[in-house]
Amino acid sequence: MSHTSQATSGTTRRAVLTAAAGAVAAGAAATGQATAAVPGPGPGRGHGGRPATAQSPSRELRALLKEIDPGRIEATVRKLASFGTRHTLSVQDDPVRGIGAARDWIYAEMQKYAEASGGRMTVELQSYIQEPASRIPVATRITNVVATLRGSVTPERVYIVSGHYDSRVTDVMDATSDSPGADDDASGVAVSMELARVMATRRPAATIVFAAVAGEEQGLYGATHMAARYKAAGTDVQGMFTDDIVGSPKADDGALDPYTIRLFAEGVPSSETPEQAATRRSVGGENDSPSRQLARFVRDTADNDATGMHVRVIYRRDRYLRGGDHIPFLERGYPAARFTEPAEDFAHQHQDVRVEDGKQFGDLPEFCDFDYIARVARVNGAALWTLAQAPGTPKNAKIVTSNLTNATELVWDRGTEPDLAGYEVVWRETTAPEWTHVIEVGDVTRHEVDLSKDNVFFGVRAVSRNGAKSPVAFPVPQR
Incomplete structure (x- = not known):
């Protein structure tokens, strides 16, 4: 089981709050920092009026739909x-x-x-x-x-x-x-x-x-x-x-x-x-x-x-x-x-x-x-x-609650798909209907975000090598 530190994740509490205010740079997602929702046509919507977790159709999928x-x-x-x-x-x-x-x-x-x-x-x-x-x-x-x-x-x-x-x-x-x-x-x-x-x-x-x-x-x-x-x-x-x-x-x-x-x-x-x-x-x-x-x-x-x-x-x-x-x-x-x-x-x-x-x-x-x-x-x-x-939905996603702090530690089981590339952690305000922030955390089964579990909802999704992403798994408490 590996662990990604908050120092490399770019998810300090200050960065998170700044992202929520819509001030994250356009290249943040590529560097593993939080991807924030920008003003769109509705609450909880991401860039271009789409959720932050939206996936663009592949060429293969477009051909199928036609x-x-x-x-x-x-x-x-x-x-x-x-x-x-x-x-x-x-x-x-x-x-x-x-x-x-x-x-x-x-x-x-x-x-x-x-x-x-x-x-x-x-x-x-x-x-x-x-x-x-x-x-x-x-x-x-x-x-x-x-x-x-x-x-x-x-x-x-x-x-x-x-x-x-x-x-x-x-x-x-x-x-x-x-x-x-x-x-x-x-x-x-x-x-x-x-x-x-x-x-x-x-x-x-x-x-x-x-x-x-x-x-x-x-x-x-x-x-x-x-x-x-x-x-x-x-x-x-x-x-x-x-x-x-x-x-x-x-x-x-x-x-x-x-x-x-x-x-x-x-x-x-x-x-x-x-x-x-x-x-x-x-x-x-x-x-x-x-x-x-x-x-x-x-x-x-x-x-x-x-x-x-x-x-x-x-x-x-x-x-x-x-x-x-x-x-x-x-x-x-x-x-x-x-x-x-x-x-x-x-x-x-x-x-x-x-x-x-x-x-x-x-x-x-x-x-x-x-x-x-x-x-x-x-x-x-x-x-x-x-x-x-895409890979399957992550299983056994949990929030570690043995130590209740202002940081949030998530754990999950690694999938068995041969093309599994890694995972993303997502979150949103408790009043938002859709996920508004996404960070890449790599091929790990544990990640800590410097943000209180009391204030937002978290989730985890899997990513394949070709970029296809699974549904989000909502974590339950691990006591």
Whole structure:
């Protein structure tokens, strides 16, 4: 275990206070000194209005994002809508109608994508029998379609993107009426499938999973089964995104916000014990859960010109009194978050297909904006690809509290990635939503900053040799 002294780190209390005032020279980051936020369009924003932790898209990532095709996304949404209904309780053995037909088509398409991967991508039908339960009146087979692109360097580290391919109308138990489910959630499935197509030809360092799950409208059954399988296998899922209702930027009052996507991220983790939650509250970490760090990472990597989108992070687990397929992952201790459009149009969501006074109702493809969905796919793609190419989130990050002084000593475990170059320590004011200061500390597992742990929040992130940076790990007290 090595130690970097405050004399070489350039992080004396005077330097920190000066940096916070915006007087750090432009070259400070290169010399290991604090990188400060300068005045921008919002609180906690860094140079050019971006967080201090923001990462610029690589040439490789820009090329990947350009391959995302709105035309293919439209074809996927229209095909899924064509199966009439995809209700979880609908027929499973009809080749043209019902959830079984949709399942088989998604599986066949994913298999086509896998053919271009040189054996790196595999596709499975992940099925189980759900016994009678809430909104499941009879034993029902629920099947997820899961495409796994195995990582070439650290395959044990996994990131997931999913959408749910089941649909519904107003009556959640109506398994026969037409339920096109274009926005909810053929749009999210199209994101997952398009990313699978584009990334199948590439070699991510970590493993990426592209999923289309069933049973969401009946109670998150498919996602629960998938999360439980990963947990039972001890899989190191370091990030999961669900895209649910990402088809339109139009609100129910007609207002348009075509360049914004919401990202919901919970605070105190659902999986924490009362003692862990109490510790988090005692150090002010309610806004620094792994899921909130994942959301900040999305802002760092996907809120830029390469995606053309603004990521609006919402500090909630999900929309008010509702939920999605990221929740079973949160309940098992995995960092997870939900993408959804900026404002929903409830005149179409879950409505029966009909025409009244010359107006169409129902979740039809005509109400989707396929260029918008493509931009949402680019946001997902930018975050996922950077996650997979960067080192994993540092583990066991802690603040040493054996001696309570005005300095802060952080420790963490060294990662096992062969291209790991070192680490950065980040911090921000307790009232700031995003990280405002960054210092390079080298390939060490301990660093002391001459700044009080009582006054700011700290974090640690890993850096690869090519400059890709992990999500931030929020340290807990080491007594």
